[in-house]
Amino acid sequence: MADRRPESLLPLPPAVFHILMALADEDRHGYGIIQEVSSRTDAEVRLSPGTLYRSIQRMLEDDLIVEISERPAPELDDERRRYYRITAFGRAAARAEANRLHELVRLARASGFHPKKA
Amino acid sequence: MRIYRVVLRLYPKSFRAEYAAEMEKDFAHHWRDAAAGARAWLVLNAVVDTLWNAARVHADITKQDVRYSLRSVRRAAGFSATAVAVAALGIGATTAAFSLADHVLIRPLPFPESERLVRVWEELSLRGYARVEPSPPNFEDWRRQSTMFERLEAFTGFGGAMTGRGEATPVIGATVTPGMLPMLGRQAAIGRILTEADVARDAERPIVISDRLWQSLFAASPDVIGQTLTLDRTTYSIIGVMPADFYFPERRTDFWRMLRFSASNGDDDRGNNYLQVIGRLKPGVSIEDAQAELRVIAANLGRLYPKELEGVSATMRPWRDQVAQQPRLLLLGLVGASLCVLLIACTNLANLLMSRALARRTEFAVRAAVGASVDRLVRQMLTESMMLALIGGVLGVLVALASLPLLVRLVPTALPIAELPPLDLRMLTGTLVLTTVTGLAFGLLPAVRVCRKTDPAALKDGARGGTSRGTERMRSTLVVAEIVASVVLIVCVGLLTQALLAVQRVDPGFKVDNLLTMRTALPSTDYGALDRRLQFYSHVLDRVHALPGVESASYISWLPMGAFRGGIWEVLSSNPDATAPDGFAPLRGGERQSASIRFVTPRFFETVGTPVLRGRDVAASDIVTSPFVAVVSESFANKFFPDQDPIGRSFAIGLAARTIVGVVGDIKVRGLERDSEPQVYMPAAQQRMLFFYAPKDLVVRASVPPATLAPAVRGIIASAAPELPITAVQTMEQLVAGETAPRVVQLRVLGGFAVIALLLAAIGIHGLLAFTVTSRAREIGVRIALGAKARDIMWMIVGRSAALTGTGVIVGAVLAYAAGRSLQAVLFGVEPANPAVFGAAAAIAALMALAGSLMPAWRAVRVDPIEVTRSE
Numbered sequence: 004m005a006d007r008r009p010e011s012l013l014p015l016p017p018a019v020f021h022i023l024m025a026l027a028d029e030d031r032h033g034y035g036i037i038q039e040v041s042s043r044t045d046a047e048v049r050l051s052p053g054t055l056y057r058s059i060q061r062m063l064e065d066d067l068i069v070e071i072s073e074r075p076a077p078e079l080d081d082e083r084r085r086y087y088r089i090t091a092f093g094r095a096a097a098r099a100e101a102n103r104l105h106e107l108v109r110l111a112r113a114s115g116f117h118p119k120k121a
Numbered sequence: 122m123r124i125y126r127v128v129l130r131l132y133p134k135s136f137r138a139e140y141a142a143e144m145e146k147d148f149a150h151h152w153r154d155a156a157a158g159a160r161a162w163l164v165l166n167a168v169v170d171t172l173w174n175a176a177r178v179h180a181d182i183t184k185q186d187v188r189y190s191l192r193s194v195r196r197a198a199g200f201s202a203t204a205v206a207v208a209a210l211g212i213g214a215t216t217a218a219f220s221l222a223d224h225v226l227i228r229p230l231p232f233p234e235s236e237r238l239v240r241v242w243e244e245l246s247l248r249g250y251a252r253v254e255p256s257p258p259n260f261e262d263w264r265r266q267s268t269m270f271e272r273l274e275a276f277t278g279f280g281g282a283m284t285g286r287g288e289a290t291p292v293i294g295a296t297v298t299p300g301m302l303p304m305l306g307r308q309a310a311i312g313r314i315l316t317e318a319d320v321a322r323d324a325e326r327p328i329v330i331s332d333r334l335w336q337s338l339f340a341a342s343p344d345v346i347g348q349t350l351t352l353d354r355t356t357y358s359i360i361g362v363m364p365a366d367f368y369f370p371e372r373r374t375d376f377w378r379m380l381r382f383s384a385s386n387g388d389d390d391r392g393n394n395y396l397q398v399i400g401r402l403k404p405g406v407s408i409e410d411a412q413a414e415l416r417v418i419a420a421n422l423g424r425l426y427p428k429e430l431e432g433v434s435a436t437m438r439p440w441r442d443q444v445a446q447q448p449r450l451l452l453l454g455l456v457g458a459s460l461c462v463l464l465i466a467c468t469n470l471a472n473l474l475m476s477r478a479l480a481r482r483t484e485f486a487v488r489a490a491v492g493a494s495v496d497r498l499v500r501q502m503l504t505e506s507m508m509l510a511l512i513g514g515v516l517g518v519l520v521a522l523a524s525l526p527l528l529v530r531l532v533p534t535a536l537p538i539a540e541l542p543p544l545d546l547r548m549l550t551g552t553l554v555l556t557t558v559t560g561l562a563f564g565l566l567p568a569v570r571v572c573r574k575t576d577p578a579a580l581k582d583g584a585r586g587g588t589s590r591g592t593e594r595m596r597s598t599l600v601v602a603e604i605v606a607s608v609v610l611i612v613c614v615g616l617l618t619q620a621l622l623a624v625q626r627v628d629p630g631f632k633v634d635n636l637l638t639m640r641t642a643l644p645s646t647d648y649g650a651l652d653r654r655l656q657f658y659s660h661v662l663d664r665v666h667a668l669p670g671v672e673s674a675s676y677i678s679w680l681p682m683g684a685f686r687g688g689i690w691e692v693l694s695s696n697p698d699a700t701a702p703d704g705f706a707p708l709r710g711g712e713r714q715s716a717s718i719r720f721v722t723p724r725f726f727e728t729v730g731t732p733v734l735r736g737r738d739v740a741a742s743d744i745v746t747s748p749f750v751a752v753v754s755e756s757f758a759n760k761f762f763p764d765q766d767p768i769g770r771s772f773a774i775g776l777a778a779r780t781i782v783g784v785v786g787d788i789k790v791r792g793l794e795r796d797s798e799p800q801v802y803m804p805a806a807q808q809r810m811l812f813f814y815a816p817k818d819l820v821v822r823a824s825v826p827p828a829t830l831a832p833a834v835r836g837i838i839a840s841a842a843p844e845l846p847i848t849a850v851q852t853m854e855q856l857v858a859g860e861t862a863p864r865v866v867q868l869r870v871l872g873g874f875a876v877i878a879l880l881l882a883a884i885g886i887h888g889l890l891a892f893t894v895t896s897r898a899r900e901i902g903v904r905i906a907l908g909a910k911a912r913d914i915m916w917m918i919v920g921r922s923a924a925l926t927g928t929g930v931i932v933g934a935v936l937a938y939a940a941g942r943s944l945q946a947v948l949f950g951v952e953p954a955n956p957a958v959f960g961a962a963a964a965i966a967a968l969m970a971l972a973g974s975l976m977p978a979w980r981a982v983r984v985d986p987i988e989v990t991r992s993e
Contacts, residue, residue, distance in 0.1 A: 032141075051166070052147050053174025056140040061181070082142060098718045 009096035032084035067093035131175040186504035201870035208513025211466025213520025218459035224542035233306040246430030269411035274301040285351040291846040294376035310362030327359035331366035353644035391429040506564025514556030603882040604929025612937035615958035630788035632730030636853035637827035671824035675725035676816035695771035695778035705773035736783035741806035752783040757799030886973030902989035922974035
C-alpha cells in the first residue's frame, strides 16, 4: 500500500471523513466514535452502527486506521472494547479531503455562492 | 436485544465475527438510554440500518470475489473455456426447449384476457366425432339462447386468388362474423377493425388486411385505407391494417372479411357443418357452467329438429389447450431431453470444478492460513462457478436463438401465435433462473467438499495428491449420473427412431414416387357451372397427357394428406325419403356412418398407383346424364356390404344415390398415423352440387423426374385460366414427407442432444479415471514394483470404468423404460421395452466408457515405479 497516494481515495465518503476527524486527537472505540461525531456536529450527524462498522472495515483495508492492541488505563477502558487509531496515511487522506473541500468552497465563493455565516 | 442479534445475521459471517459483539454493545447502550416509547423506533432504525449496510458489505465482498475470480479464470483459460462451453450447451439446449414449450403450451394467447376465450364445437357422439364444426343455424341459436358468453362469434377460412396487381397470387384469409375482431380485443395498427357497424356498409365490402400484406402489396404506404383489393373477382375496400403480431386464426392469414349467412349458400341447413366458433366467457363464468348450459340448449334444439340434430350436442375447451397430443408430446420430449443434457452438463462441470479445486488445495490452504474463513472460501468458489455459469448463460441464449429456427416445425401452424417465441423478459428471466440454478448446482458440491478439508497438510511440500474416499465417491456418483442421463437419451432416440421407421413403413395406399402435384382453386364465380369445370379439366388434362414424360394425370377434390383431409358425408340407403334432410332413408338398423367423399376425373387410380381390386375405374362415359356411379374403397365395401359382391349395389351419399362400379385399395386420406374413414370416389362429370368438393388438385405420374415437368404443366394451366393462381406445387414425396417432418426435426434435435450427452459423459469418465491414475500413481508404481502385470493394472482402471458404466446402464435402463412409457402415444405401436433399442443403448454406453478409459489405462500401465516412489 506504500505506493498509494491519499488522493486516490478522494472524495472520501462523509462517514469516513467524520471518523477520521473523530480519531484525529484520540484513539477511540466504535461507540466512542459515534458519540464524538455526534457532539462535534451538534447531533447533526449520527452514524448508524451499520455505517460505522462497514466504514471501519473498509478503512482498515485501506490502511486509513489501525486497530491498536494497547489499552487506555483500565479505569478509562470501556468494557474492553476494540480501539482504533488514525494512521499517517489516514491523516494525509483527511488533509487531502479537507483541501479538496476547501478548493470547492473557494470556487463556490468565486461564483458568488457565499456560505451562510454561522 | 435478541431481535438485534437475529437481524445482525444478515451480515456475512466474516463481518459478524469481527464486529457483531461491538455492535451489540452499542445497541445495548442505546437501549439503556432510550425511553420506553422510543425503543420501538430504535429497533426499526436498527433493522433498516442493517438491511442497507449488510447489502453493501455483501456487495463489497462479491466485488472482491469477482475480481479475484476474473483473475483466476484468466489464469486457467483452457479450463474456463471448457466450463463455459459445457454450460452454454446445457443452458442453451434447455432455454431453447423450454421457451418453445412455453410458447406453444403455456404462454397466454396474444389477446387481452385470453383465458376467457374458448373454442366451441358440435359433438356428434352417435357418429363417433367428438368435435365437429357447428352449422350456421345451430351457431345462431346457441348465440341467441346462451347467457354465459360475453360474445359468441364464428369464422371460416378462405383461400382465394388475388388479382389486379400483377400476377394472380394465392392468399389465405378468414371470413369472420362482424363481432369477431372486437371480441378478440386487438385494435388495428392503421384504420379500424371490422365491427357490427359494418353490417350496414355491406355493399362497400369492407376488408381488413394483415401487416404482411400491407408491406408486400402497398409498400407499407400510410394511405392504404380506402384502396381496393380484388379477391376471386370481387372487389373489397380496405378499412384497416392489423398489427404485425396479430395472428388469427393462424399465422398465414392475410385478410379478414365479413361473414354473411345466406340460404343460397346452404346456411339454413343444420347439417352444413363448416363454422369455427370462438366465444368469450363472461367474467367469472366457468367453462363447465357454460358447457352445461350449451348442452341444455343443444338438447332442446335436438327435440325441435329431431331428424337433423339426433345425438348432436355441444362441447368446448379453452382456446389455449387446442394443441393436439402429438405436438404436445414431441415438445415435452424435447424438454425432458434438454434437462438430461443440462444434468449431464452440470455434473460434468461439478467434476471439472472438483478436480480443479483439488488441484488448488495449496492455494486455499494458504488463504485459510492467512485468516480466510471457510465460508469465505466457499463463497469465493461459488462466485467463480456463478461467473462461469453466467458467461455460459449469455452464450447459451445465443445458442438457443441460433437453434430455435431449426425447431419451427414443432410449432403447430394452427395456433394464433408467432412462428417463434420472442426474445423477451420472460425468456431472459427463465434463462437467468436456469443459469443461477446451474451455477449453484455445479459449484456448491465441489466448494463444500473441498473447503471442508482445507487442512494445513496441503501446504507441506510433497503432500500426497490423494483424495478422500468421500470426494472420490461423490465424483463417481456424478459420472454415474451422466451415464444414466445418456442412456435415457439414447433409448428415447432409439424408440423414436423405431417409431419414425414404423410410420414411414405405413403403406399410404398409393405409390409415392414420380408424382407431381399442384392446386388450382376454382372460384365459384367462374366455375360454379359443371360445364365450365369440365371444359377446364379436359383442356388441362388433354395437354398434360400429351407432354413427353407424362404417363397419366388426373384431378381430385383434395389429395390425401394434403391441407384438407376432411370432407366426409353420411352414408344413407338409396331409398328416397322426402321427410329426411338428405332425401334418403338411413341405412338398415338406423346406424349412422360416414365416409370420405372425393370427386375425381378418369384415370386417378392409375395415376397414383392405387390398385383397382374389382370392377372398374371412373370412366369418361360417366357423365351427368348417365346413371350415377361410385368407386369405393375396400374398407367401404367390407363395412357396408359384407359377405357379398359390392359391384352393382346402391347407396346414397352427398345428396345423390349411386351404384358401385368398382372397388379400390384404401388410401390413408387423413395421414399415415391416423385412421381414415372408408372412401367413396365419384366422377367429376357427375357433380351437380357440393361445389366445395369440386376437383382442384392435379396429380401427374411422370416417367421423368416429376419436378422437371412443373414449368410445362404450369404453362398449360395458365393457358386455360390465366387469372388462377397455382399453389402447392410439390412432388408427392414432399407431401408425404410433411407427415413425418415434425418427428424428423425432433429426432434430429434429440439425436444431437444424445451425441452431446455421450461426449460429455465420455469426458466425465476420462476426467475421473485420469484423476484416479494421477492420485494413485504411487500405489500403482508400488504394485508394478511388486510385480503386478500390465494386464492387472489395465484391469484396475478399466474395471473401475466398467463398474461405473454398469451401474449407470442399469439405473438408466429403468428410467428410460419409464420415459418410453410416457412417450407411448407418439411411439406408433413400438413397445417401450424394445430389446434391440435397449441392447444398442447399453452397447453404445459401453463403447463410450471404453473410449473414456483408454487413455487413463494406458497412462496407468506406463507409470514408472522408480519415478513415483523416489520422493518418499
